[in-house]
Amino acid sequence: MTVRESMRARWRRTRPWARAVGVVVIVGLVATGAWWVWWREPASADAQVPATRTVEASLTTMEKSVSGTGTLEPTVRQDVSFAVSGTVTKVSVAAGDTVTKGQTLATVDTLALDADLLSAKSTLAQAKARLSDAEDAADGTDSSDAQVAAAQAQVEVARAGVDDAAAAVDDAVLKAPAAGLVTSVDLEVGDVVSGSSSSSGSSGGSGGGSGGSAPSSQSSSSATSFTSTGQFVIVGTGAWQVETSVSESDVANVAVGDQVELTSDDLDDTLYGTVDSVGLVSTSTSGVAAYPVVVSITGDTSALHDGTSVDVTIIYERRTDVLTVPALAVTTADGTSTVTVQAADGTQKKVAVTTGETSGNLVEITDGLSEGDSVILTVFQPGSGNNRGQSGSGGFDGGQFPGGGQFPGGGQFPGGGQGAPPQGGGSNG
Template sequence: MPQISFNRARLRAWGIPAVALVAGAGLGVGAMALWGPDASGSADAMARDAMAAESGGEQTVTVGLETLEESIDASGTLAAVSSSDLSFEASGAVTKVNVEEGDTVEKGDVIAVIDTLQLTASLRSAEADLAKAEADLSNLEDEADGSDSSDAQIEAAESQVAVLQENVDDAEDAMDDAKLVADISGLVTSQPYEVGDVVSGGSSSGSGSGDASGMGGGSTTAATTTESSSVTIVGQDEWTVSVSLSEADVAEIAEGDQVTFTSEDLDEEFFGVVSDIANLPTTTGGSATYAVELTVTGTVEGLYEGTSVEASIVTLRETDVLAVPANAITTTDGVSTVTVVADDGTTEEREVTTGETIGSYTKITDGLSEGEKIQMTVMQSGGTGTGDAEDMMQQFGGEMPTGGEMPDGMTFPGGGQMPGGQ
């Protein structure tokens, strides 16, 4: 498994709180991805908010229930759990090819066939030899007189029949081997055979995980052709991603932890779990890393062997938490307060009891109710263009949330299924 680089913990708030904008102030276009646009969603409103963020100001936000998440990021590549290398065991010329590279096959599909003329002749010859030996044995048994000589002749004939029966069995197996049959279902990633190629049967160790089909090779066969060596099938039902994490990061995760995957090659997120954590580290240049295997859950379309993915391993996830942006809270001499905005626009300082801070949010255990509005200060960005968005992202824990709350067990369009919550 490759050693993969990693990124430190990422903190996200999946829920998107509602917003009430104060006239003449706002977070700007970048921050609105987090807090949501104003009621009109107009370009003018977005531009006005961007100007407010440039000069700094106050933003009014609505207190709501959030889903808070803490995670560790890593990069890796998709690998199929099952794959198989198939080659002809028998020798002959390829007479038929049913499958090309890029096709999908089901277990039992015939991929290619070689000429059976010589194989058929060998089988008929073996059958004829067996029939003659069985007839000779029958005659000896009919003429048996109980003498030692007679008994010895019968015993020798029985041995010959047994040997010739094995020859017939081998010839029948060779006929079966004239067909190269898929031993697993999946995507054909390599198919070297063409009609007219001459193959020479042989055997070697393969990499497949499927069962031997008994007809034309299997995951433990190989052959020599005029072109290449074998047909490769990659299963499409089960996938893993191998990553490497530092000792500190490994201490934060456990088998069964939920994982969110993204890829530049895919439009949708998909999900998985931590399935294995190495007990011993790999040390390179004095740094110890641990191999961690992540397993994709659910059925996900469009996954391919070797696809690069980003994995976010969830180490902490709490749902329906009453929480507010941490920079909306002022703490002096151990007393925490927020500025509450009334419906008529007037404000009051109110003491609140806080819990832990996860990312850019702090839990509120007393002093506020869902639906109330509070005021928070937007720091001056001190830049323009994309720098504004980056500066504002820093105020909210370094990352914009990517969408609404993800209920446990929900199946997402085009993606796998998120396992149950922690």
């Protein structure tokens, strides 16, 4: 009996479950071998390989900055309402109009206000008459002196009443407290106003009320969410600002006057500004303290729009003409930094250098190099090797297992390929 016949006889005597286990083991070995050749081996062949090139030490500008985000807002944003009661007789502007400081926005009737002023003047006249009588009757006694003093006080009170009544007549004409764009008008002729002088504002602070009071500067401690409560809303378009925040660890580096760069996908160009104020009161989010910083925009602001989100970069240190080389060119060992310098004739030598600060992928060189010196740096690039399918037709050596690319014995399992062999054309049984 030949060896082949003996193997077939043994296979036939094997229990079916043992045959199944044998098939699973063989298939597992085949899969493991395929993974090793197809994936493991090409990975090493495709590994990155080092390459060198030369760069020149050059002068550059190094900066230290703090980043944040914010929203463009006009510096002046006034919420203006009548401070006197009356019926609206005229509305002089509409939403979308541009107004100047002091321009008339609307008026109310002055019938009642004029009557109040006349009454106040009458009261003042009577107080003056009583004062005159008291002075004429004064005889130097304490009693007469007290009567004169009381009459004098009544005159002062009456005079203040006249001033208030006159101011109310003036307030019947509502004027713009600042130049800007009228964004909202909530008033029509015939409306009766109650004379509420409460006004609110953001960015430029509170404005408003009667007679067009000037805008106040914004508090630097926190941002104010603007909600219109007035009869007119005026937004100044000549000055803009952004409020951002910096962390507790960065706020010490930021100072009033620092230069700021602002960018946005909604802007064609970079905006520039300066730090206008740094808040002293922090807010906390998830236990992290942040301090508000207000940035005033400089330059042309004619194309800006309220509510545009921007990325803010506050530059707190900038140095020009700093000698730098790429960080890959510097090797540091045992506290000593060196670079490899290549001369004009191609010769190379290591040179000890003194390094300064790092910015991105650049390292400052304070001693050991001069501008224009060529230094060698090592970079890594993908290898070109790829041995997938290089042996045979995309598989193992010869494309198949030994023995014609199949399992020993003609590519089948012993016994005619029973057990669903992975290769060959053996039949079942």
